[in-house]
Amino acid sequence: MLGVREKARTETIHEIKRLARLQIASKSAADLSLREVARDMGMASSALYRYFASRDELLTELIVENYDDLGAAVEAADATCRRDDYAGRWMSMALSVRAWALSHPSDYGLIFGTPVPGYDAPDDTTAPARRHVEPLLRLLDDAHRAGHRALIAAPSSRAFTKEYRHVRARLGHDMPDEMLLAGLSAWATMFGAISFEIFGHVDTMFIDPGVHYSALITMLGEQILGLE
DSSP states (O other): OOOHHHHHHHHHHHHHHHHHHHHHHHSOGGGOOHHHHHHHHTSOHHHHTTTOSSHHHHHHHHHHHHHHHHHHHHHHHHHTSOTTOHHHHHHHHHHHHHHHHHHOHHHHHHHHSSOOTTOOOOGGGHHHHHHTTHHHHHHHHHHHHTTOOOSSOOOOOHHHHHHHHHHHHHHTOOOOHHHHHHHHHHHHHHHHHHHHHHTTSSTTTOSOHHHHHHHHHHHIIIIISOOO
């Protein structure tokens, strides 16, 4: 149980972040102003700095929360499928990312949109930023161990081999270059499609972008990742 003081502080921090998110949604992350947040809360700006020392500190907390929220959504989607339903796991995770993005467009923009000028993300964001990728990597590992093979050929150049040795070490997953290249490329393509939709670049093409997205994800799973 939180004490009265701790509860009040927690509620104040929650309200600061809520107002900051509203400000980002109506303007942009680059225009986030602690003074404006303080004014909306009816407190002196000096008082707000007792909770967040700077705009960047507040941005970092919002970014970490966004990554964790997205990661939790992908993990939950993966958990709904049988472990040997590799195509189903891929589709479920991909649909969960789009659903989260459509429900949280400004939060999506904060972590995957235009970088905020002058903001340098600290190391605190590294682990949360990896969270939504881990279910994909586990899926690729599981599919490979079950005998699935990516339907692409990895470049044979020395530079590629060296780079992907480094990638495997950083990710902590040991799988063939082809499977890792296919998985990361499919994941990036998925985010590209989502970003096009979130930022209004498909309005003149599709009546229902979700139909195209589902077809794209199916194609990537079958023709790139080799999932069934």
